[in-house]
Amino acid sequence: MTPERKIRIMVAKPGLNGHDRGAKIIARGFRNAGFEVIYTGLHQTPEQIVAAAIQEDVDGIGLSSLAGAHDYLFPRVVELLKEKGADDIMVFGGGIIPEEDIPKLREAGIRGIFGPGTPIEEAVNWVRQNIKPKK
Amino acid sequence: MSLAEKILRGDIRAASRLMRDIDDRMPSAMEELKKIYSKTGNAYIIGITGPPGSGKSTLVDKTVEILRKERKTVGIVAVDPTSPFTGGAILGDRIRMQRHSIDDGVFIRSLATRGSLGGISRSTSDIIKVMDAMGKDIIIVETVGVGQDEVDIVNTAHTSVVVLVPGSGDDIQAIKAGILEIGDIFVINKCERQGADRLEMELKATLEMGPKREDGWMPLIFKTEALLGKGIFELVYGIYRHREKLLACDYLEKKIFERTKWEFLCILDSELRDTIVERLEKDKRLDKIIDDLKRRKANPYSIVEKILEGELKGSS
Known part of the structure; x- marks a missing residue:
């Protein structure tokens, strides 16, 4: 066999807002970077996101939020991953996230945070540098 | 403890990790597969194939709903295409089935084709084995959106379901070789659309005129509106009928022999x-x-x- 580790990333939209343009653009950017992207669609609960991430054995979860509930939803995903013993899955997020929320999110275990206007390459490079596919 | 042992004890993470190792072609995966092989061969495997956008994922979602009401555990393998240029992929079949992800009786795995041309990925049959070893009663394999000739699913599934939609070509399309020959069951989805009755007639004529099948089975045709859940119950029972037929005529043994080969x-x-x-x-x-x-x-x-x-x- 010729082994090849592919980076697998889940892009998910937790919560109630229905605007998924950003999530789709980032998913496409990741695809073009050669990653396998599992896209789970709108209105996901943190429980659904974490269950899916475990079944799909992803290396990282990218969360998108535009509706202001990120300060609850993002940390909740990290918490659930810990509960399930899956905290090796890295969580990052983007969307409309006020500057003053960022330190709290980082503290809660969100490793990368990307605000509006982030070039796709920046997110791709961040993934390449921070997420190493499983050994 | 090895991944295989953990899987047999019901460890979900171990199962998904082994699936990853299989897909990434790690040499260790083969060692684990050796250990689970004797525990497989119990699940009933259903293949769902058809053109892009015909509603395969939605049909799977609704089918699972019925299977779960019957307390059957279900594994789903959903295949989407890999980009030939970047090697990347967007795996989006889950979108339609996500509500089942928190159900312990359901395990969904998305796979990219990674260069395979037959409608499923090279790893599909080994990943089915892991779900089989996890004890899933029924495993549903959803192929990539196919055109005419991606028929590997026949060699993988016990019952193959071909999904068609009205308005996708004239009657010559229905008499060509390829995916129309592999269906044990045909579904005309989005049957509220114009042309559903005509498609049904043409399909029926093609199937009736076709050579008699070795197993004596006459493929069934069901009309569904998957989004609304219409016709799904009938479809599930159609699948059961096919299974019974296979069991009754000992053809299942032959099919399993061919599959194993x-x-x-x-x-x-x-x-x-x-x-x-x-x-x-x-x-x-x-x-x-x-x-x-x-x-x-x-x-x-x-x-x-x-x-x-x-x-x-x-x-x-």
Whole structure:
């Protein structure tokens, strides 16, 4: 066999807002970077996101939020991953996230945070540098 | 504890990790598969295939709903295409089935084709084995959106379901070879659309005129509106009827024999090729051979013959 580790990333939209343009653009950017992207669609609960991430054995979860509930939803995903013993899955997020929320999110275990206007390459490079596919 | 042992004890993470190792072709995966092989062969495997956008994922979602009401546990393998240019993929079949992800009785795995052309990925049959070892009663394999000739699913599933939608071509499309020959069951989805009745008639005529099948089964046709859940109950019972028929005429045994043979030959094929390529690459022999071929100093047929003679010498 010729082994090849592919980076697998889940892009998910937790919560109630229905605007998924950003999530789709980032998913496409990741695809073009050669990653396998599992896209789970709108209105996901943190429980659904974490269950899916475990079944799909992803290396990282990218969360998108535009509706202001990120300060609850993002940390909740990290918490659930810990509960399930899956905290090796890295969580990052983007969307409309006020500057003053960022330190709290980082503290809660969100490793990368990307605000509006982030070039796709920046997110791709961040993934390449921070997420190493499983050994 | 090995992944295999953990899986047999019901560890979900171990199962998804082994699936990853299989897909990434890690040598360790084969060791684990050796350990679970004897525990597999119990699940009933349903293949769902059809053109892009015909509603396969939605049909799977609704089918699972019924299977779960009957307390059956379900594994789902959903395949989407890999980009031939970047190697990346967007796996979006889950979107339609996400509500089942928090149900412990359901395990969904998305796969990319990674260059396979038959409608499923090279890893699909091994990933099915992991779900089988997890104890899933029924495993549903959803192929990539197919056109006419991606029929590998037949060699993987016990019952193959072909999904069609009205308005996708004239009656000649229905008499061509390929996916229309592989269906044990046909679904005309989005049947509220114009042309559903005509498609049903044409399909029926094609199937009735076709050669009699070895197993004596006459493919069933169901009209569904998957989004609204219409016709799904009938479809599920159609699948059961096919299964009963296979069991009643001992054809299931034959089918399993064929499937096992296909799988064995696939493994033999890829392992032989990989082993030989690896050896040729190790001492740069491969580049030299290609160079000779390019300049027509040698021909590929004789070289392959020579390699085979050399490799097989001394082995049985």
